[in-house]
Amino acid sequence: MERAPLLELQGIRKRFGGLEVLKGVDLRVYPGEILALLGPSGCGKTTLLRVIAGLEAPDAGRVLLQGQDVTLLPPERRGVGFVFQDYALFPHLSALGNVAFGLKGKDRLQRAQKALERVGMTLFQNRKPHELSGGQQQRIALARALAPGPKLVLLDEPFSSLDAGLRAATREEVRKVLKETGTTALLVTHDQEEALSFADRLGVMRGGELLQVGTPEEVYLRPRTPFVAQFLGRTNLLPGEGKGGYAETCLGPVPLAEPAFGPLLLSLRPEALRLAPPGEGPLGEVVAREFKGHDLTYRVRLLGPVDREVLVQESPGAPYRVGDRVGLRVVGEGVALEGHPSKAPVGAD
Numbered sequence: 001m002e003r004a005p006l007l008e009l010q011g012i013r014k015r016f017g018g019l020e021v022l023k024g025v026d027l028r029v030y031p032g033e034i035l036a037l038l039g040p041s042g043c044g045k046t047t048l049l050r051v052i053a054g055l056e057a058p059d060a061g062r063v064l065l066q067g068q069d070v071t072l073l074p075p076e077r078r079g080v081g082f083v084f085q086d087y088a089l090f091p092h093l094s095a096l097g098n099v100a101f102g103l104k105g106k107d108r109l110q111r112a113q114k115a116l117e118r119v120g121m122t123l124f125q126n127r128k129p130h131e132l133s134g135g136q137q138q139r140i141a142l143a144r145a146l147a148p149g150p151k152l153v154l155l156d157e158p159f160s161s162l163d164a165g166l167r168a169a170t171r172e173e174v175r176k177v178l179k180e181t182g183t184t185a186l187l188v189t190h191d192q193e194e195a196l197s198f199a200d201r202l203g204v205m206r207g208g209e210l211l212q213v214g215t216p217e218e219v220y221l222r223p224r225t226p227f228v229a230q231f232l233g234r235t236n237l238l239p240g241e242g243k244g245g246y247a248e249t250c251l252g253p254v255p256l257a258e259p260a261f262g263p264l265l266l267s268l269r270p271e272a273l274r275l276a277p278p279g280e281g282p283l284g285e286v287v288a289r290e291f292k293g294h295d296l297t298y299r300v301r302l303l304g305p306v307d308r309e310v311l312v313q314e315s316p317g318a319p320y321r322v323g324d325r326v327g328l329r330v331v332g333e334g335v336a337l338e339g340h341p342s343k344a345p346v347g348a349d
């Protein structure tokens with residue numbers, strides 16, 4: 001039997017004037033899960049979070065929390081915590097004051113202290129926000145959101161104002177706290193790497209629609225559309241002819257992750273290709289070389305009947321330079337994308 005979702009969105013629609021910002025979004029988030037919503041700027045991510053929090057009313061659709069319809073409930077009655085992009089801490093209150101602010105009862109200070117302890121901020125409890133670093137403020141904001149023991153916490157680009165090093169470390173700590181407390185979280189980001197590394201599952205949005213939801217591996221390795229394939233990292237989109245377990249392409253036969261027949265469009269990640277001495281595989285010429293320390297990406301123009309460039313990821317020590325003639329080897333699998341006449345089952349005409 002399928003687990004009951006903690007949060008369920010059914011056909012959420014929202015329009016601002018003439019602009020339809022959410023076009024019928026369905027989503028389920030399960031207890032204890034961290035789900036990241038990923039998409040380009042303006043695709044409706046923040047609006048969707050605001051609808052879930054109760055800060056924005058949808059024009060159509062329902063928001064269910066633990067099976068209960070909360071679409072019409074005000075924010076404070078939903079049991080949802082919110083961490084905004086700019087943390088929105090009260091500048092005149094100490095860290096402890098900020099965390100205790102929304103709490104009720106005689107033990108509110110103890111509970112606030114406990115929440116600060118969980119995020120490793122006990123020593124800083126008397127400091128004001130301006131006396132704290134960005135990462136520390138971020139943790140205070142998280143402690144404040146978690147202190148009332150929400151069913152769900154919504155994180156809107158919570159790491160965007162941190163620099164790269166602090167960002168990775170803070171992300172890891174936040175993930176640890178969420179997992180230790182068993183808190184269900186929905187994170188909005190437009191950072192692909194963040195979504196892939198932080199979330200248990202991720203959903204890719206575009207133009208008010210949720211295009212694909214799955215584990216980071218599923219969505220990265222089995223994108224369904226060209227947009228999802230390209231949004232999660234660089235890829236080669238190649239036309240081909242499905243022959244079952246492989247497709248015939250300008251690079252020769254490419255093994256397919258799932259069998260397909262007929263004309264298709266293939267996503268083949270740069271790491272599924274390698275360079276070789278000329279003579280092995282189709283011939284190409286290196287037109288660009290991008291060295292990034294941990295990896296090296298080449299752009300190679302094919303020197304054959306088809307005029308096309310492909311990206312190839314190599315180990316940092318690869319010897320090839322711009323202008324070199326190279327062979328191309330296919331070492332990984334391609335994925336046939338939807339919307340192209342391809343995915344007929346095995347044995348179909």
Ligand SMILES: Nc1ncnc2c1ncn2[C@@H]1O[C@H](COP(=O)(O)OP(=O)(O)OP(=O)(O)O)[C@@H](O)[C@H]1O
Nearest residue numbers: 016019021039040041042043044045046047048190
């Ligand atoms: N209150 C509002 N009134 C009018 N338009 C709005 C309002 N809120 C959002 N929008 C518009 O709705 C669209 C979606 O905005 P939203 O903030 O949800 O996108 P987003 O995916 O979170 O973008 P970003 O990554 O840039 O934060 C944008 O075109 C935005 O200008």
